[in-house]
Amino acid sequence: MGQFTKRYAPFLFGIAGLMSCLVDGNDAPSTDPPPPNREPLAGCAAACHGNDVSNAPPKSLSGVTETTAVGVGAHATHLSKASTWHAPILCADCHVVPSEVNSPGHMDGDGKAEVKFSIRAASTWNGTTCASECHGSTAVGGSAPTPTWTKVDGTQVTCGSCHGKPPPAPHPDxxxxxxxxxxxxxxxxxxxxxxxxxxxxxxxxxxxxxxxxxxxxxxxxxxxxxxxxxxxxxxxxxxxxxxxxxxxxxxxxxxxxxxxxxxxxxxxxxxxxxxxxxxxxxxxxxxxxxxxxxxxxxxxxxxxxxxxxxxxxxxxxxxxxxxxxxxxxPTSGTGMSGRHRLHIQGEDMTCNECHGAVINAQQKIIDAKLHINGVHEIKMANGTFDATARTCANTGCHGTERW
Ligand code: HEC
Ligand code: HEC
Ligand code: HEC
Ligand code: HEC
Ligand code: HEC
Ligand code: HEC
Ligand code: HEC
Incomplete structure (x- = not known):
């Protein structure tokens, strides 16, 4: 929890930061916390870099918006507000965030942003790719552990890009x-x-x-x-x-x-x-x-x-x-989907004749991990079941029929 609070401190104190950004920087108290990093901040964003949803590029310092430009790159994908799969990423994770426009090191004359990783201190940036703790490693089975910053096509964040699914031994298989x-x-x-x-x-x-x-x-x-x-x-x-x-x-x-x-x-x-x-x-x-x-x-x-x-x-x-x-x-099949009742009562069929991956002819469960797992496994001696069309075909018992 401590780490969580620490990460959000810049955000929580952000409004104060915004004020310091908007007033003349020289008059602002030097102890002000850094500005927020993801809110649409007029003073910080519109003028030099960013847009009306974020201070981060796009647009870049030269006004470019294409992700293929190094000044833009993968900013937007990292900073999207709500992610369904990862913790939020803050400017401060990759930059020293200036508390005001005139903060030392902010506009140092080279027209480039300094990348300095904080939470993942062992990460590095070489001008093209990152070798970062966020993107895993080949040791844990990742296929793209050094992603190219300007390649924003989703191929470097698939499951398996950062670590195997699951990671290789000694991780449990x-x-x-x-x-x-x-x-x-x-x-x-x-x-x-x-x-x-x-x-x-x-x-x-x-x-x-x-x-x-x-x-x-x-x-x-x-x-x-x-x-x-x-x-x-x-x-x-x-x-x-x-x-x-x-x-x-x-x-x-x-x-x-x-x-x-x-x-x-x-x-x-x-x-x-x-x-x-x-x-x-x-x-x-x-x-x-x-x-x-x-x-x-x-x-x-x-x-x-x-x-x-x-x-x-x-x-x-x-x-x-x-x-x-x-x-x-219900062993009678009554109340179950489709033609259960018809096959069980009318044709004397047993569960294994259609659910052969889960149960055997002695009506014993043979693969426990497939039972009560949320998936209906259909395996017949002959033929196939199409779960979308809800039809059986080539069963040897009858022609294509709707379940
Ligand atoms: C100091 C005593 C204590 C220790 C040590 C402890 N628990 Fe608990 N645990 C509780 C109490 C009290 C509750 C009842 C939850 C409440 O008060 O809301 C609880 C509830 C839970 C629950 C039910 C879900 C919930 O949050 O209400 C789970 C699961 C649980 N503990 C797992 C763990 C695990 C895993 C560990 C070790 C990392 C652990 N506990 C160590 C006291 C403890
Ligand atoms: C995942 C790491 C990462 C995060 C998070 C991040 N940046 Fe960057 N930023 C970079 C990289 C990499 C560059 C390119 C540096 C270079 O040119 O060598 C860059 C460049 C920049 C530039 C210079 C653009 C240019 O035209 O050269 C600005 C301004 C900037 N970032 C602001 C921000 C702001 C504001 C945030 C938060 C809202 C942010 N960045 C979040 C990695 C990040
Ligand atoms: C951008 C890189 C990246 C991608 C993409 C990624 N992971 Fe991870 N994952 C990590 C890192 C780094 C860890 C190490 C622990 C941490 O930081 O949470 C991790 C840890 C895990 C863990 C261990 C539990 C935990 O949260 O610590 C599981 C499970 C996991 N990932 C599943 C997945 C699955 C499933 C996918 C695809 C939907 C996926 N990951 C995609 C980087 C990634
Ligand atoms: C039987 C238990 C078990 C299962 C199932 C399991 N894991 Fe793990 N996983 C572990 C343990 C234990 C660790 C080691 C934790 C540590 O190093 O502190 C671990 C670590 C990891 C790590 C971190 C590796 C590293 O060294 O940074 C990732 C990523 C991960 N698991 C992903 C997955 C994914 C994805 C799956 C499912 C495809 C999965 N795990 C299934 C037990 C399991
Ligand atoms: C003639 C083939 C057939 C027989 C015999 C059969 N099933 Fe099914 N079962 C199916 C099909 C087809 C589905 C639907 C799969 C789907 O929804 O994707 C299904 C689905 C199910 C479901 C999911 C709930 C539902 O109502 O759809 C359960 C539970 C189930 N079967 C249990 C059994 C049991 C227990 C038996 C033996 C008493 C049995 N089945 C016999 C073909 C059969
Ligand atoms: C099938 C659902 C289920 C699973 C699985 C489960 N729990 Fe629970 N747990 C419950 C229910 C229901 C209660 C009772 C809540 C109540 O009425 O107080 C409970 C209560 C608890 C309590 C509180 C006991 C108390 O004295 O009040 C703890 C601690 C706890 N669970 C821990 C765990 C841990 C740890 C695991 C896994 C090793 C686990 N539970 C797995 C359903 C589950
Ligand atoms: C606690 C409830 C529960 C009990 C007890 C139970 N089942 Fe099931 N069974 C389910 C659910 C739920 C499904 C739906 C499919 C799934 O999630 O695997 C299912 C599915 C099935 C299927 C269809 C194949 C599949 O998994 O898709 C068969 C066959 C089956 N059960 C046979 C049995 C037999 C034989 C027993 C007694 C040894 C049994 N079940 C006990 C809940 C139960």
């Missing part, structure tokens, strides 16, 4: 980033917490790590039991079904803390212990409509329990008991 990195959403295509990505800290769910289980949890997990009051029984509301959800399973994908909570990386994180000793439950994208109601101890509108079409997705957190296949799936 596991595609399910969200399981270990609470920054990522379930499905691993979007960021649950963009502020924590490319912020200089590798966020790893260390919920089994030292220190996490001193207040809640056990030697094997920081999830209750024990809860904050020392309860261990799974009928206790604050312990509930934690243990049932934990760890590898032979029938469903692994469920991370981040499926149900925003996971703190350190105990000291502000959103972690907010003073009421009540855990915040926030489901990930697999359960966009999911709600936990503390008064009734129920999870409802839950995808996991189940848009397998067995019930309304409501389940009680602290009522233990095995969750049979039938608690989430």
């Amino acid at each position: 596991d595609q399910d980033c969200a399981k270990c990195h609470p920054t990522m959403e379930n499905g691993n295509t979007s960021f649950r917490d963009p502020l924590s990505h490319v912020n200089g800290v590798v966020d790893v769910d260390n919920s089994v790590g030292a220190g996490c289980s001193s207040c809640h949890g056990s030697a094997t997990s920081s999830a209750p039991p024990k809860d904050l009051a020392g309860n261990t029984a799974n009928t206790s509301p604050r312990v509930g079904a934690h243990a049932k959800h934990q760890g590898p399973s032979d029938w469903h994908r692994e469920i991370a803390c981040s499926s149900c909570h925003l996971v703190p990386i350190t105990d000291a994180e502000l959103r972690h212990r907010d003073g009421d000793n009540i855990a915040e439950v926030k489901f990930d994208t697999l359960n966009p409509a999911g709600v936990y109601t503390r008064t009734t101890l129920t999870c409802s509108n839950n995808y996991c329990h189940s848009n397998g079409r067995g019930n309304t997705g409501t389940v009680v957190w602290n009522v233990p008991g095995a969750k049979e296949c039938t608690s989430c799936h």
Whole structure:
């Protein structure tokens, strides 16, 4: 949190900076904090560089707006206000920001801006490319770790440009980033917490790590039991079904803390212990409509329990008991999509005949990571299913039919 505050200080104190920029610089108190870097500042921007949304080029000092000019380059892509995938980037990350027009070093006569990295001090700029800590390295599997500043076509910020997906060994060879990195959403295509990505800290769910289980949890997990009051029984509301959800399973994908909570990386994180000793439950994208109601101890509108079409997705957190296949799936096929009922009841077909990647002829789950993962896997002995057109073709059972 400290680093966050430090990064934003220039922004928070920016209005004062703006005033100093607009008045005669010589009269401004020398202790003024630097001006903000991303607001449309009349005094700083319009006159020499920038535009009405940012002080940064475009336009450059020579009035150029093309990103192929070194004075313009990738300013706009770095400084776009809200990013869905990375922490904000400030002028101060790459320049010493002058507190006023006449600050020493600002207009030093060479007609060029000095690039000086602050937060990522080990980064370098050679006039064409950056070797920066933000853009990863080949050691972590990045394919474009030294991006060209004037090449603004998106090819240097694809997933894999800065680090592998995932990075090479010794990093675990596991595609399910969200399981270990609470920054990522379930499905691993979007960021649950963009502020924590490319912020200089590798966020790893260390919920089994030292220190996490001193207040809640056990030697094997920081999830209750024990809860904050020392309860261990799974009928206790604050312990509930934690243990049932934990760890590898032979029938469903692994469920991370981040499926149900925003996971703190350190105990000291502000959103972690907010003073009421009540855990915040926030489901990930697999359960966009999911709600936990503390008064009734129920999870409802839950995808996991189940848009397998067995019930309304409501389940009680602290009522233990095995969750049979039938608690989430109607074996008759009734209530499920398309022609389930027709095939199961009318043709005596079994689940594996269409879902062969997930389940075998003995009706045992054979690939747990594909089950309750948000994707409907179709694999038949013959033929294909087109999920968009919702049709089956070349099945050997019948011609092309709509599901
Ligand atoms: C990701 C790093 C980065 C960030 C963030 C950044 N700049 Fe720059 N800036 C550069 C680079 C690289 C150059 C080109 C330097 C050179 O010509 O050698 C540059 C050049 C400039 C120039 C000189 C333009 C010219 O015509 O030569 C100005 C003015 C400038 N930046 C202002 C800003 C302001 C204001 C912000 C914040 C709103 C900002 N920059 C944010 C990297 C950055
Ligand atoms: C089984 C757990 C696990 C999974 C799954 C996982 N990671 Fe990691 N990741 C780690 C650990 C542990 C580290 C090391 C943390 C450290 O060095 O402090 C790490 C570090 C990283 C780093 C930083 C590397 C460095 O040295 O700078 C990146 C980037 C990363 N992971 C990306 C990914 C991506 C992308 C995925 C999914 C495609 C992924 N990880 C999946 C556990 C995992
Ligand atoms: C501009 C470079 C860049 C791009 C593009 C990029 N990353 Fe990263 N990523 C980093 C850096 C640097 C780290 C090291 C930790 C940090 O600073 O947050 C990182 C860390 C991670 C981690 C470890 C957890 C964390 O946030 O620390 C994951 C997971 C991850 N990235 C996933 C992705 C995925 C998925 C994509 C594509 C959608 C992606 N990254 C694209 C630079 C990048
Ligand atoms: C399936 C959803 C789910 C998962 C996964 C999950 N939790 Fe929870 N967690 C809950 C619910 C529900 C509560 C109860 C909130 C309440 O009513 O107080 C809770 C409560 C807690 C509490 C507060 C206990 C107390 O004494 O009040 C802690 C601490 C906690 N969880 C940590 C974790 C950790 C750490 C993990 C991962 C190792 C985890 N949880 C995984 C749903 C989940
Ligand atoms: C000093 C005691 C203490 C330590 C150490 C601690 N926690 Fe917690 N944790 C709490 C309390 C208290 C809550 C209840 C949340 C509240 O008050 O809002 C909680 C809640 C949680 C929750 C539920 C989500 C939430 O924020 O409400 C998770 C997940 C969690 N902790 C994970 C961790 C992890 C991971 C670590 C180690 C990095 C850790 N805790 C270390 C006291 C602690
Ligand atoms: C004749 C082929 C066929 C059989 C037999 C079949 N399914 Fe399906 N299943 C499908 C198709 C096609 C979909 C739709 C995929 C999509 O939406 O992309 C589907 C989707 C599902 C879904 C997602 C929810 C829904 O209603 O679409 C679940 C859960 C499911 N099947 C479970 C089962 C189970 C359990 C069985 C055995 C009792 C079974 N299926 C038997 C073809 C079949
Ligand atoms: C907690 C609820 C739940 C339980 C219990 C459950 N399932 Fe599922 N199942 C789902 C959901 C949700 C889906 C939707 C597809 C997905 O996300 O994988 C699904 C999908 C399926 C599919 C379709 C293939 C797929 O994953 O796309 C089959 C077959 C299946 N389940 C069989 C079973 C069998 C056999 C059992 C008992 C061993 C079982 N299920 C227990 C929730 C459950």
